[in-house]
Amino acid sequence: MSLYILCLALFCIGLYCVLRKRNIIKIIVGLGIIEYAVNLFFVLVGYREHGRAPILAKDQEILNMVDPIPQALVLTSIVIGLAVTALIVAIAIRIFEKYGTFDITKIRRLRG
Amino acid sequence: MPFFVIIPLGAAFLVSLLGKKIKSVGDVLANLGTLSLLILSLYSIKLVNMYKVLVYEVGSWVPPIGICLVLDGLTSFMLVTVNLVSFLIALYSVNYMEKYTDKYRFYTLFMLMLAGMNGIIITGDLFNLFVFLEIASISSYALVAFGTEAEELEASFKYAIMGSVASSFVLLGIAILYAYTSTLNMADIANVLSSKPSPLLFSFLAVLFLSGFGLKAALVPFHAWLPDAHPSAPASISAMLSGVLIKVLGVYALVRIFFNVLGINNFFLSMLMFLGVISMLVGVFLAIGQWDFKRLLAYHSISQIGYVVLGIGLGTPLGILGGLFHLFNHSIFKSLLFLNSGAVEYSLGTRDLQKMGGLREKMPITANTDLVASMSIAGVPPFNGFFSKLIIIFACIEAGRFGYAICAIVGSILTLASFMKVQKYAFFGKLSQKWQQVKEVPVLMCLAMVVLALICLAGGLLITPFFKSFLGSAVDVLLLGTGYSGTIFGALK
Amino acid sequence: MGNKKETGMTVIVKTITRLTVGLILLYGIYIVLHGHLSPGGGFAGGVIIALSFIHLMLAFGRETVLRKFSQTAASIVESLGALMFLLVALLGFSGGYFFLNFFLQKGKPFDLFSAGIIPLCNIAISLKVGAGLFAIFAALILFRGSGEEE
Numbered sequence: 001m002s003l004y005i006l007c008l009a010l011f012c013i014g015l016y017c018v019l020r021k022r023n024i025i026k027i028i029v030g031l032g033i034i035e036y037a038v039n040l041f042f043v044l045v046g047y048r049e050h051g052r053a054p055i056l057a058k059d060q061e062i063l064n065m066v067d068p069i070p071q072a073l074v075l076t077s078i079v080i081g082l083a084v085t086a087l088i089v090a091i092a093i094r095i096f097e098k099y100g101t102f103d104i105t106k107i108r109r110l111r112g
Numbered sequence: 113m114p115f116f117v118i119i120p121l122g123a124a125f126l127v128s129l130l131g132k133k134i135k136s137v138g139d140v141l142a143n144l145g146t147l148s149l150l151i152l153s154l155y156s157i158k159l160v161n162m163y164k165v166l167v168y169e170v171g172s173w174v175p176p177i178g179i180c181l182v183l184d185g186l187t188s189f190m191l192v193t194v195n196l197v198s199f200l201i202a203l204y205s206v207n208y209m210e211k212y213t214d215k216y217r218f219y220t221l222f223m224l225m226l227a228g229m230n231g232i233i234i235t236g237d238l239f240n241l242f243v244f245l246e247i248a249s250i251s252s253y254a255l256v257a258f259g260t261e262a263e264e265l266e267a268s269f270k271y272a273i274m275g276s277v278a279s280s281f282v283l284l285g286i287a288i289l290y291a292y293t294s295t296l297n298m299a300d301i302a303n304v305l306s307s308k309p310s311p312l313l314f315s316f317l318a319v320l321f322l323s324g325f326g327l328k329a330a331l332v333p334f335h336a337w338l339p340d341a342h343p344s345a346p347a348s349i350s351a352m353l354s355g356v357l358i359k360v361l362g363v364y365a366l367v368r369i370f371f372n373v374l375g376i377n378n379f380f381l382s383m384l385m386f387l388g389v390i391s392m393l394v395g396v397f398l399a400i401g402q403w404d405f406k407r408l409l410a411y412h413s414i415s416q417i418g419y420v421v422l423g424i425g426l427g428t429p430l431g432i433l434g435g436l437f438h439l440f441n442h443s444i445f446k447s448l449l450f451l452n453s454g455a456v457e458y459s460l461g462t463r464d465l466q467k468m469g470g471l472r473e474k475m476p477i478t479a480n481t482d483l484v485a486s487m488s489i490a491g492v493p494p495f496n497g498f499f500s501k502l503i504i505i506f507a508c509i510e511a512g513r514f515g516y517a518i519c520a521i522v523g524s525i526l527t528l529a530s531f532m533k534v535q536k537y538a539f540f541g542k543l544s545q546k547w548q549q550v551k552e553v554p555v556l557m558c559l560a561m562v563v564l565a566l567i568c569l570a571g572g573l574l575i576t577p578f579f580k581s582f583l584g585s586a587v588d589v590l591l592l593g594t595g596y597s598g599t600i601f602g603a604l605k
Numbered sequence: 606m607g608n609k610k611e612t613g614m615t616v617i618v619k620t621i622t623r624l625t626v627g628l629i630l631l632y633g634i635y636i637v638l639h640g641h642l643s644p645g646g647g648f649a650g651g652v653i654i655a656l657s658f659i660h661l662m663l664a665f666g667r668e669t670v671l672r673k674f675s676q677t678a679a680s681i682v683e684s685l686g687a688l689m690f691l692l693v694a695l696l697g698f699s700g701g702y703f704f705l706n707f708f709l710q711k712g713k714p715f716d717l718f719s720a721g722i723i724p725l726c727n728i729a730i731s732l733k734v735g736a737g738l739f740a741i742f743a744a745l746i747l748f749r750g751s752g753e754e755e
Contacts, residue, residue, distance in 0.1 A: 011284070018277060027273060034280050041284065045291040070290070073239050077283060079648055079734075080246045086741045087250060088272050091257055093745065095265050122691055129684040 003044055010037035024092045024102045028085065035081040039074045046070035115152060116191065116234055119145050120227035128220040139206045142219045146199040146226070153191040156183060167236070180297065182236035189436065190233045190364055194356050196567075197443050198226050201355075204451055204560040205348040208458060218258060225251035225352070229360045238286055238296045238373075245282070245361060249275050249328070252357055256345045267340035274327060274337045281324035285317050298373050305373070318380055321369055329362020331421065332391040335414050339398075342413065343406035347454020350406060354413045355447035359439055363420055384425030389519050391418030396526040405453045405538065408530065409446070412489065415523055416442045422520065423504045426511050434503035441496045441568075445488040448564040452482045455557055456538065477558045479539045481565040486535055488568045490528035495568055614664055622664040629657040633731075640727040647730025654731060655738035667746055679740040686732030693725050 014037055017030025046067030096102060123145040159166060166183040205218070228248030235241050253275065257268035290296060292313060293304040327334035338358075342350050370380055395415025402408040420442065423435025455478045488497035501524055508517035637650030662670045 011280075015277070018273065024269075031273060031276055034277065038280050038283050038287065042287040042290075045287055069296070070287075075646075075648060076239075076243060080243070080250075083250055084246075084253075084272070084276050086745075087253060088269065088276075090741075090745060091253075091265055091269050091272065094257075095269060098265060118691065118695065122688070125684045125687040125691070129681060129688070 004041065007037050007041040007044065010040070022103055022105060024095065024104060027104070028088055028092065031088070032081070032085060035077075039077055039081075042070050042074050042077070116149065116230040117227050119149055120223040120230065124220045124223035124227065127216055127223065139219075142202050142223060143199075143206070145223060146195065146202045149195045149226075149230070150192075150199045153188065153195045156188045156191060159183065159188075179240055180236045181234045182298075183234065186364075186368070187233055189440070190360060191230070193440050193443050194226075194229055194233065194360060197355050197447050198352065200560045200564055201348050201351055201447065201451070204351075204454075204557050206556050207554040208346070208348055208454055208557060218255070221251045221255050221258075222349075222352070225255065225357070229356065232360055232365060236298050238289070238298055238301065241365065242279075242283060242286055245328075245365065246279060248357065248361060249279060252349075252353060255349045256341050256353070258346055258349065259344075264344040267337075267344040271337045271341040274334075278324045278327035278334070281320050281327075285320035285324065288313070288317060288320070298368075301373050315379075318370070318383075321366065322383070325362050325366040325369075326387070327362075329358050329366065329417055329421075330391075330414050331362075331387045331417070332394050332414070333387075335391070335395075338414060339407055339410045342410035343404060347406075347450055347457060350410075351447040351450035351454070354410065354450060355443045358413065358417060359420075359443065363417065363424070363439065367424060378427075381425050381427045384421055385513070385516060388418045388420070388422030388425055389516055391415060391421065392523040393418075393519060396523050396530070400526065400530045400533070405456065405534065406450070408534065409449050409453065412527065412530070413442075413446060415527065416446065416489070419501070419504060419520065419523070422516065423507065426507050426513075428507055428511055430503060430510060431507035434500055434507050438497075438500035438504060441488065441500050444564055444567050445485045445497060448481060448485040448561060448568065449489070451557070451561050451564070452478055452485065455561070458557075477561065481561045482539065483535065484565045484568055486531040490531050491524050492528075496570075497568075618664050622660060626657050626661055629660065630654060633657060633735075637727050637731040638724065641723045647727040648734055650727070651731035651734025652738060654735040655742075658735075658739045659742050662742065662746070667743070671743065674739075676740060676743055679736045679743070683733050683736040683740065686729050686734075686736065690726060690729040690733070693729065 011034060014030045014033030014035075017033060018027055021027055021030065046069065048066050092102075099106070123141050127141050168181040168183070202222070205222070225248050228244045228246075228251060231244030232241055232248065235244060253268055253272040256271055257264050289301065292310075293301050295301060295304065323334065327337075330338045342354055345353060370384075392415045395411050395413075395418060399408050399411035399415070402411060416438070420435050420439045423431050423438060426432070426435075455475070459475065484495065488495040491498045491501040493499075501520070505517050505520050508514075508520060633650050633653035633656070635650075636645035636653060637647065640646035640650065658670070658674065
């Protein structure tokens with residue numbers, strides 16, 4: 001149970017980074033922390049007491065395994081996170097070219 | 113039935129492969145693809161009338177182990193809306209995207225976004241919903257930044273960060289739901305949840321899903337990305353985003369999860385209604401002072417989605433009918449308005465209302481369709497906007513919530529005022545000197561706009577008993593609530 | 606005066622890279638092909654294959670590698686990977702359903718050539734992920750020049 005609360009604490013740290021930091025790269029890192037926290041929570045959901053890895057090998061009899069479904073889902077989610085990070089980093093590089101700064105308080109041409 | 117996802121995916125990657133060598137393959141493939149999707153979705157209405165519910169197991173793995181695709185009334189309604197609007201926008205893009213280089217990459221991203229949206233609508237499995245949500249969102253982040261001017265990049269960055277945080281909220285909600293019920297199929301979750309209820313969990317999940325999907329749908333505390341992202345995108349993408357994306361990703365997913373998976377009760381409904389009314393008023397008040405054509409339209413999107421959420425949040429059959437009908441109408445006339453602004457931008461090169469004037473003589477088709485769309489959104493009879501707003505106001509009065517009805521009427525009047533301003537500045541008035549040389553936009557763009565305007569006019573007919581089954585089956589599915597799972601498992605046998 | 610500027614890193618890095626890049630590529634292909642027997646599969650194997658190309662690019666400089674394996678080629682391989690995946694999925698229709706495990710008779714478990722269409726799907730996904738990551742890295746490293754001159 002305490003593991004779940006630690007995951008939520010990690011999520012809140014990432015959320016603080018996204019909301020309060022001024023540098024674009026720090027915001028991207030905060031987004032990465034949020035994604036890690038959610039993936040970690042999802043994998044922990046599938047833990048069973050004294051379970052082994054859910055892989056059948058040739059001559060082993062494994063009776064109790066951890067839940068394999070969250071592992072497949074988290075794999076997909078990690079790849080999605082990778083794609084989003086790549087896209088946002090590319091946009092951030094182009095913003096640096098056009099605006100000349102990484103500070104988001106100065107990148108405010110759209111207002112109103 | 114999985115063709116709704118196969119055709120856009122195949123078209124997207126074929127265009128990416130061949131588009132650089134053969135110049136016109138992008139246009140032809142995209143238009144053919146969306147046309148075939150439209151025909152398929154119209155056929156699906158007939159199927160739903162015959163069978164009530166269709167379930168398709170992917171890979172012949174029986175649910176609840178496997179993923180299933182579900183076709184019922186609400187699904188076919190949303191499918192027709194999405195594919196109709198996207199076919200017309202694909203027609204429009206053939207000429208509009210000449211200004212940008214890399215036209216074939218645009219078609220790749222566009223078809224990917226369409227595949228994601230279709231996937232959200234037809235899936236019956238919760239994690240599949242999340243995957244398609246992400247596909248559509250990532251394509252839209254890339255499409256908003258398509259022109260790579262400074263403003264577009266800034267808007268796309270803000271939209272991307274906010275959208276990713278919202279998707280993480282949704283994923284967290286799905287993880288908690290899986291931990292509680294240990295299954296991912298939507299019908300199965302409804303079964304399990306009805307046997308072991310837990311009000312604390314429901315409230316927590318409701319808040320998570322509401323903030324996640326509410327940000328995608330631009331409800332009011334989470335609307336801050338919309339006025340930056342919608343004007344900066346190319347016009348056909350703005351029409352696609354505002355006309356279909358915020359509805360499918362936001363309102364449809366929210367409604368599907370709240371009504372069919374979790375059970376509803378009065379607390380959720382009143383929260384939805386409250387957020388809807390605030391969206392309506394805030395959107396309209398902020399829209400009146402805008403001078404940029406597309407930014408004004410973007411603020412109006414916020415307020416019209418407020419109408420839809422208010423209608424659906426009422427919970428009575430008449431309210432849900434009004435909400436869904438307004439959803440369909442808003443796709444049609446908001447896309448038409450954005451396409452008009454795109455046509456104006458294509459000919460003139462500016463979006464500032466104070467610089468335009470008197471375009472009525474030079475661009476007659478654009479001006480007339482804009483008049484039709486403005487009157488629809490303001491609720492003037494006999495266009496379709498009038499009928500849907502009337503139904504929502506009647507439903508408010510019938511449910512006894514007079515305050516909300518008065519807010520709806522006030523919002524409608526202010527909408528009328530701001531569109532009168534648009535009309536006066538852009539189309540009527542004197543023609544200034546530097547715009548003497550403009551001509552009308554090319555044929556395909558005109559064709560798309562005229563077809564949308566005709567659908568605006570004919571939209572009022574959807575209430576008549578002849579077409580009533582189209583909307584009626586959608587409403588029935590929502591009213592069924594958690595009985596949804598019974599119909600799914602019944603259809604499997 | 607040197608006649609041609611040496612791009613990339615020092616001679617030590619280049620020598621070691623020549624030795625290890627082939628091994629990394631082989632390891633990635635091993636993970637892809639044994640996706641149904643041990644952890645890994647398409648995504649992880651594809652990332653490792655992309656890593657071998659990125660290692661080449663880091664050690665030898667951008668232009669040298671791009672002459673051998675240009676960005677257009679990466680884009681074509683990527684689309685081919687996605688189309689192959691879609692084709693394999695569509696072939697399931699011949700068995701009556703989408704994605705059916707029909708093809709390549711399912712041999713005994715724990716054998717290399719078993720489990721129907723899963724190895725084909727793994728290969729298609731690894732092509733797409735590998736080419737995609739390589740293209741992303743090649744595009745992002747374009748801006749290195751403009752940042753360095755200030």
